[in-house]
Structures are given as C-alpha cells and as structure tokens.
Amino acid sequence: HGVWLLLGIVIGKILLTTFCYGSGAQGGIFLPMLVIGAASGAFCESLFSSLSLISGDFTAQFVICAMGGMLAAAMRTPILAILLVLEMTNSFSNIYAIGAVTIVAYLVAELLKEPPIYDSLLQAMTGQSNLESVQTFFQTNVPVVATYTDIPLQDLPLPDGTLIVSIRRNGTYIVPLGDVRLESGDELQVSCERGKLKDAKMYFQSVH
Structure with a gap:
C-alpha cells in the first residue's frame, strides 16, 4: 500500500x-x-x-x-x-x-x-515561440583601445536588437542619447536579444 x-x-x-x-x-x-x-x-x-x-x-x-x-x-x-x-x-x-x-x-x-x-x-508568459528573441542584459566596460569610441551612439553599427541602456562615467550616469560618444573606461548596461548575446559582448570587447 x-x-x-x-x-x-x-x-x-x-x-x-x-x-x-x-x-x-x-x-x-x-x-x-x-x-x-x-x-x-x-x-x-x-x-x-x-x-x-x-x-x-x-x-x-x-x-x-x-x-x-x-x-x-x-x-x-x-x-x-x-x-x-x-x-x-x-x-x-x-x-x-x-x-x-x-x-x-x-x-x-x-x-x-x-x-x-x-x-x-x-x-x-511572453507568448514567444522562440526564446532566442527574448531580451537580456549584461554589463561591460569600454576597453582602453576600442573601435567605437569617439563615434556618436546613433552611428554605432551595433548588432541587431542591441541597445545601450545606461552609461556610467567617473561615477556619474549619462543618458545614452544619440549624440553621446563613448570613452574608454565607461561602464555600460547593454540590452540585447538572448540569441545574440555572444555577438553583442564580442562587439563591445573588440579593440581593432
């Protein structure tokens, strides 16, 4: 029993x-x-x-x-x-x-x-059949030498679905408007599609 x-x-x-x-x-x-x-x-x-x-x-x-x-x-x-x-x-x-x-x-x-x-x-809950398209977040720092510094955010060739949510520079948060330019050492909060997380991280770590 x-x-x-x-x-x-x-x-x-x-x-x-x-x-x-x-x-x-x-x-x-x-x-x-x-x-x-x-x-x-x-x-x-x-x-x-x-x-x-x-x-x-x-x-x-x-x-x-x-x-x-x-x-x-x-x-x-x-x-x-x-x-x-x-x-x-x-x-x-x-x-x-x-x-x-x-x-x-x-x-x-x-x-x-x-x-x-x-x-x-x-x-x-989201009703999405493909979880690769669900947004996720990660934090990264701009390298000392990077290809995307001194370029307005609106002109950056970011991977599809990638968005810079916030920028922290010298302890101060900066609103990521289109004319803002990144500098080495900036702390970035980035949103991207889950399936493109690796590509987004590789882009922000590129130095050539």
Whole structure:
C-alpha cells in the first residue's frame, strides 16, 4: 500500500502542478519540484525494497538524491542543485551520491533536448515561440583601445536588437542619447536579444 500511495503522490503532484501553471495562477514552482523529487525517490526506494532488491535503510538517501536530480533536470543547474540539497540536509555524507544522480539527470535532460522549466514558463508568459528573441542584459566596460569610441551612439553599427541602456562615467550616469560618444573606461548596461548575446559582448570587447 505504501508503494501505491507514493506513486499516487508523484502522479497527483505532477498533474496538479501542471494544472496550476496551465491555468495561469500565480505561485512558485521550486517547492513543487522538490516535493515531486522527494516523492519519486521514496517511491523508488519502496519499490526496490518491496522487491527485496535493497534493504529498507536507504530512504533518506533516495529522497535527497532524487531531489537533486529533479532540480538539475528541471532547471539545468547541477551545481546549484547539489548545493541546495546539501544546504537543506546540512550533511556532506551523501555528496558523491547526490553529485552522481544530479549529473546523470542533467545529461539525460540535455540529451532529450527539453528546455529548462523557467525558460518554458517565460515562453508561456511572453507568448514567444522562440526564446532566442527574448531580451537580456549584461554589463561591460569600454576597453582602453576600442573601435567605437569617439563615434556618436546613433552611428554605432551595433548588432541587431542591441541597445545601450545606461552609461556610467567617473561615477556619474549619462543618458545614452544619440549624440553621446563613448570613452574608454565607461561602464555600460547593454540590452540585447538572448540569441545574440555572444555577438553583442564580442562587439563591445573588440579593440581593432
């Protein structure tokens, strides 16, 4: 009965979480992921022990390893998943087991080419089918020698979708108007499309 109860908890939690987010209701998904992972680990341990494949002394290990694996597969952050589980358990005795499960879960999710859960939620909220076009931000400094200094911002050949949001020079913020010229050492806040983040960073670091 315990095995079937745990299986029901896993399936029910997945369905309820899917229903809540599909309905557009506000709420967190971090705790539901931990509950699904913990219930899945407890179910696997109960199933194996009922089949006499293992002893019944590994419930805690299965639970915490499954939580780490669930976080790594869903969020694509294996190191963060390991650290979170270790912080919650306040013990390093199972670090190797958690690390192994977490890395395997991450690789399986990557091979299946499933997007991270937060990317999927962002796509659902923005209604964009291509997450590469979602805007992101980064900070950079103008090199001492750069090709784009002494040129008005309106004449800069910035990559498509790239915009200088703010300029900080000698502790003072400057509004990035069209006639403003960048100087070496300026701190820039730049907005660009996620798919062109690498090109935008390379442009601002170019010195030739």
